[in-house]
Amino acid sequence: MAQPALFKPFNVRNLTLPNRIVIAPMCQYSAENGCMTDWHLIHLGQLALSGAALLTIEATAVLPEGRITYADVGLWNDETEAAMGRVLESIRRWSDMPIGIQLSHAGRKASTLVPWTGSGQYSPEDPHGWETEAPSGIPFADGYFAPMDLNLDGLRRVRDAFAASAVRAARLGLGFIQLHAAHGYLLHQFLSPLSNRRDDEYGGSLENRMRFPLEVFDAVRAAFPADKAVTMRVSATDWVEGGWDAEQTIEFATRLEAHGCDAIHVSSGGLHPAQQIPIGPSYQVPLARAVKAAVSIPIVAVGLITEFEQAEAIISTGDADLIALARGILYDPHWPWHAAAELGGQVHAPNQYLRSQPRQYKDLFITEPR
Numbered sequence: 272m273a274q275p276a277l278f279k280p281f282n283v284r285n286l287t288l289p290n291r292i293v294i295a296p297m298c299q300y301s302a303e304n305g306c307m308t309d310w311h312l313i314h315l316g317q318l319a320l321s322g323a324a325l326l327t328i329e330a331t332a333v334l335p336e337g338r339i340t341y342a343d344v345g346l347w348n349d350e351t352e353a354a355m356g357r358v359l360e361s362i363r364r365w366s367d368m369p370i371g372i373q374l375s376h377a378g379r380k381a382s383t384l385v386p387w388t389g390s391g392q393y394s395p396e397d398p399h400g401w402e403t404e405a406p407s408g409i410p411f412a413d414g415y416f417a418p419m420d421l422n423l424d425g426l427r428r429v430r431d432a433f434a435a436s437a438v439r440a441a442r443l444g445l446g447f448i449q450l451h452a453a454h455g456y457l458l459h460q461f462l463s464p465l466s467n468r469r470d471d472e473y474g475g476s477l478e479n480r481m482r483f484p485l486e487v488f489d490a491v492r493a494a495f496p497a498d499k500a501v502t503m504r505v506s507a508t509d510w511v512e513g514g515w516d517a518e519q520t521i522e523f524a525t526r527l528e529a530h531g532c533d534a535i536h537v538s539s540g541g542l543h544p545a546q547q548i549p550i551g552p553s554y555q556v557p558l559a560r561a562v563k564a565a566v567s568i569p570i571v572a573v574g575l576i577t578e579f580e581q582a583e584a585i586i587s588t589g590d591a592d593l594i595a596l597a598r599g600i601l602y603d604p605h606w607p608w609h610a611a612a613e614l615g616g617q618v619h620a621p622n623q624y625l626r627s628q629p630r631q632y633k634d635l636f637i638t639e640p641r
């Protein structure tokens with residue numbers, strides 16, 4: 272049987288990936304004062320045994336006020352760094368899957384409730400809430416609080432915080448950084464004309480709206496080891512008339528490539544409550560394909576990719592270089608094993624689990640040490 276496209280190796284800067292399956296960042300709302308807990312060891316630990324090529328740590332706040340919720344992970348001081356270090360040390364003892372991190376600032380969408388406790392935003396007076404910051408003082412939605420608009424000192428503080436977290440990520444030996452410019456969080460808030468109404472050099476024209484995200488990219492690129500990848504996650508459209516769209520995303524992607532970005536992860540939406548998303552299997556893949564046509568750096572597709580043949584088709588037709596899984600791999604943490612079995616590929620499994628290989632898939636597991 273020919274080697275399936277989904278199980279062909281691929282390189283992103285210095286990362287050698289055995290297949291095309293990456294684990295998307297997923298907030299767990301289980302941190303304490305920004306510090307990872309045992310939950311993260313259990314959760315990331317099981318995903319590190321999944322046979323995927325890469326694991327991305329959830330949206331990790333570069334400043335306390337940049338957390339989506341009070342229970343988010345952070346990487347802004349020695350305590351948060353040490354807590355993440357403990358989790359990584361344990362996982363690395365048993366898995367050599369490359370692990371990267373999504374660095375994030377939630378902007379006006381910070382200070383929200385943990386999703387399973389409700390929806391909406393805490394008031395700044397609530398013990399679990401705080402005052403938020405954004406490009407402009409426009410609340411996300413009815414019932415949300417107006418953020419403070421960031422002045423030039425504030426922009427410097429946020430940019431420097433991204434760079435400082437990148438230094439901490441490097442010290443932790445993380446394999447790559449993904450900057451979060453998607454889903455309506457701070458960097459996306461700068462890009463979209465719906466959330467950025469500034470009249471200085473950071474607002475107005477597309478050039479000006481891209482300025483702060485590109486400055487953050489440059490600062491992080493300079494702070495992270497040159498041989499390691501720095502990538503960007505974007506929302507390719509707001510799905511709102513007059514908002515950020517595919518055309519602007521393509522311009523942004525071209526600029527990112529020129530600034531040395533190593534890959535672009537193409538998601539969508541999250542900026543505006545009026546979004547009309549044509550939700551369905553592979554619904555964001557056409558956006559990934561459009562960005563891929565405009566640049567030569569690797570492109571990651573994500574969003575309702577759940578079936579093995581569906582993933583294989585995305586890679587084999589060249590719509591994207593990699594596919595990312597979120598809900599699908601929570602539901603089936605051995606999704607890559609099952610995909611390899613179905614498609615005729617091979618995956619790494621921990622030695623402790625080798626005896627689980629079903630008889631009909633006798634070459635499923637790669638047994639030589641990595």
Ligand SMILES: Cc1cc2nc3c(=O)[nH]c(=O)nc-3n(C[C@H](O)[C@H](O)[C@H](O)COP(=O)(O)O)c2cc1C
Nearest residue numbers: 295296297298329330573574575576596597598599
């Ligand atoms: C539990 C959960 C947490 C998530 N947290 C993040 C996050 O931290 N950062 C991010 O960019 N996207 C986050 N997402 C979005 C996913 O990364 C992904 O883009 C989305 O779920 C669509 O992919 P899927 O259909 O494979 O789930 C999260 C999704 C889920 C289900």
